Each structure stands twice: as C-alpha cells, then as structure tokens.
Amino acid sequence: xxxxxxxxxxxxxxGGSLRLSxxxxxxxxxxxxxxxxxxxxxxxxxxxAAIHWSGGSTYxxxxxxxxxxxxxxxxxxxxxxxxxxxxxxDTAVYYCKMGSTPxxxxxTKEPFGSWGQGxxxxxxx
Numbered sequence: 001x002x003x004x005x006x007x008x009x010x011x012x013x014x015g016g017s018l019r020l021s022x023x024x025x026x027x028x029x030x031x032x033x034x035x036x037x038x039x040x041x042x043x044x045x046x047x048x049a050a051i052h053w054s055g056g057s058t059y060x061x062x063x064x065x066x067x068x069x070x071x072x073x074x075x076x077x078x079x080x081x082x083x084x085x086x087x088x089x090d091t092a093v094y095y096c097k098m099g100s101t102p103x104x105x106x107x108t109k110e111p112f113g114s115w116g117q118g119x120x121x122x123x124x125x
Contacts (some may be wrong), residue, residue, distance in 0.1 A: 037110070047061055049064065
C-alpha cells in the first residue's frame, strides 16, 4: 500500500518561496508518474503539476507556470515542488499523488489512488 507524506508548507508573504516535499513508500517510486494537487478553502481539489517517472517531462497548470517547478529524486523516493513568487491565490492544502496514468492526462483526469495528509500553504498579501 502506497504511503505519501507531504511536508514543507508554511506561511509566507506574497513574493516569497517555499519548497514542498513528498516522501513516498510502498511502491517502486521510480516507476510512477508523480504530481501535486491543491485544495483551497471551499473549492475542489485542482491539478498543479505532474512529472514523468523518468523526470524528463513536466506539466503545469497555467496559473503556476514560470513560478513553480516540480522535480523528483528517484534515489530518495521523494517528490518536490519549488514555489517562487507566491501569491495569495496559491493559498491551499497541497497534496502529492502517485499514479500510473500519463502526466499529460492529470490536468483533466485525476489519477486513481490514495492521498496523503497534505501540507498547508498560506500566502498573505
């Protein structure tokens, strides 16, 4: 059974940066697409970014392009999300996800599987 543990969230002012991490266990991390979703208060969970199992291809929702960078370390079974120039609208609980579907599909079809507990990101203006 896969276990995902997110960390690195916090409270920052607009323009600040945070780096989220997701430690995965229970499956062969290097064989799966990984990604990040977020859920703002009162809203549905939305796709943020995804990365191919090899790390060779990345995909982002339009609102974070140029500000967020997704990466992975397959030797450490860890996924990252570097978030720069944060905006108040980035405030949300951030969740990582492991899936077997291509990362190109994640923006429109949430992959099947369990979620971690998430990590809170709060950006003040």
